[in-house]
Amino acid sequence: MSNDDKLRQVFIDALALEPGIDVENLSYRSTEEWDSVAHMLLVGEIENAFDILLETQDVIDMSSYSLAREIVDKYGVQI
Amino acid sequence: MTRLLNLERKVAFVTGSTRGIGWATACVLAANGATVVLNGVSDQYALDERVSELRSTYGVKAVGLLCDAADPEDVRGAYRKIFSTFRRLDILVNNAGVLNDALVGMVSDKMVTQTFGINTFGAIHHLQGAARLMQRRKSGSIVNLTSIVGVTGNEGQIVYSSSKAALLGLTRSAAKELAPMGIRVNAVAPGFIDTDMTRQLPQAKYDERMASIKMGRIGRPDDIAHSVLYFASELSSYVTGQVLGVDGGMLI
Numbered sequence: 001m002s003n004d005d006k007l008r009q010v011f012i013d014a015l016a017l018e019p020g021i022d023v024e025n026l027s028y029r030s031t032e033e034w035d036s037v038a039h040m041l042l043v044g045e046i047e048n049a050f051d052i053l054l055e056t057q058d059v060i061d062m063s064s065y066s067l068a069r070e071i072v073d074k075y076g077v078q079i
Numbered sequence: 080m081t082r083l084l085n086l087e088r089k090v091a092f093v094t095g096s097t098r099g100i101g102w103a104t105a106c107v108l109a110a111n112g113a114t115v116v117l118n119g120v121s122d123q124y125a126l127d128e129r130v131s132e133l134r135s136t137y138g139v140k141a142v143g144l145l146c147d148a149a150d151p152e153d154v155r156g157a158y159r160k161i162f163s164t165f166r167r168l169d170i171l172v173n174n175a176g177v178l179n180d181a182l183v184g185m186v187s188d189k190m191v192t193q194t195f196g197i198n199t200f201g202a203i204h205h206l207q208g209a210a211r212l213m214q215r216r217k218s219g220s221i222v223n224l225t226s227i228v229g230v231t232g233n234e235g236q237i238v239y240s241s242s243k244a245a246l247l248g249l250t251r252s253a254a255k256e257l258a259p260m261g262i263r264v265n266a267v268a269p270g271f272i273d274t275d276m277t278r279q280l281p282q283a284k285y286d287e288r289m290a291s292i293k294m295g296r297i298g299r300p301d302d303i304a305h306s307v308l309y310f311a312s313e314l315s316s317y318v319t320g321q322v323l324g325v326d327g328g329m330l331i
Contacts, residue, residue, distance in 0.1 A: 037259075040214065040260075043211075044215055044260075047211075047215055048215055051166075053158070053159060053162040053211065053212070054211075055155065056155065059211075
């Protein structure tokens with residue numbers, strides 16, 4: 001599984017999304033599943049999946065899937 | 080039978096732990112098997128000495144981290160270090176603090192900024208960093224050191240007491256928010272404890288405080304450390320959002 005697929009799966013699992021949903025179109029607080037509580041769960045799952053610790057500002061900034069990709073890339077995870 | 084006080088394999092971070100209540104707490108946690116991260120602001124030598132003492136006395140892992148609670152970036156750096164070293168944090172004791180007293184008309188901006196910077200904002204930043212690490216394992220215990228005057232108020236202490244009163248809100252709010260993640264947040268409110276901080280008091284003020292303690296003795300740092308151990312251990316596994324007064328029946 002590529003890191004992109006892994007990140008996609010983390011989004012689906014952490015936000016309890018329907019399988020096959022296009023995560024690229026999701027944004028924080030624009031969908032019912034991605035509220036502030038789910039966001040912290042998502043952050044924790046991303047950290048566990050890639051064994052990284054995100055900075056607080058990155059947690060705040062991570063408002064879409066594409067931004068999540070950019071952010072984990074900063075921590076040396078090649079997407 | 081499960082040993083409820085057993086802290087082996089747990090990593091504990093005690094802020095402000097080179098002396099006083101912080102050092103006593105570090106010793107008590109280490110005596111029960113915890114790996115301890117000690118913390119001072121700037122004195123590397125004193126910190127290294129304490130790390131060596133903890134290792135040799137209790138046979139536990141111990142490391143030292145210089146970190147100023149008043150500097151948010153410093154605090155974030157401490158949690159990056161703990162993550163890179165241990166990959167986990169189980170216990171945070173939010174102890175670092177300063178005591179500055181002044182009558183209402185004598186309170187300076189600098190005093191407000193310094194006291195809140197360490198006692199309140201520092202505690203918030205530490206709690207934030209610790210919660211991020213603890214949520215990875217969906218368990219943890221955070222113990223905030225407030226003060227009896229944060230609960231009751233006291234003349235001459237509007238800045239210190241309000242900086243410590245803020246920790247009551249921090250404790251209760253964080254406890255509610257973090258409970259679903261398995262993280263407990265509690266507070267200990269010491270009374271008059273025999274530390275360098277309280278020895279700074281003028282003799283008349285010292286005597287007045289002593290006279291207000293129903294048990295007739297000043298508190299020992301160990302008295303506080305034992306209460307922190309209760310919150311840090313499985314003895315309090317169903318307790319969160321609580322403030323425990325440890326004051327010998329002191330009346331203010």
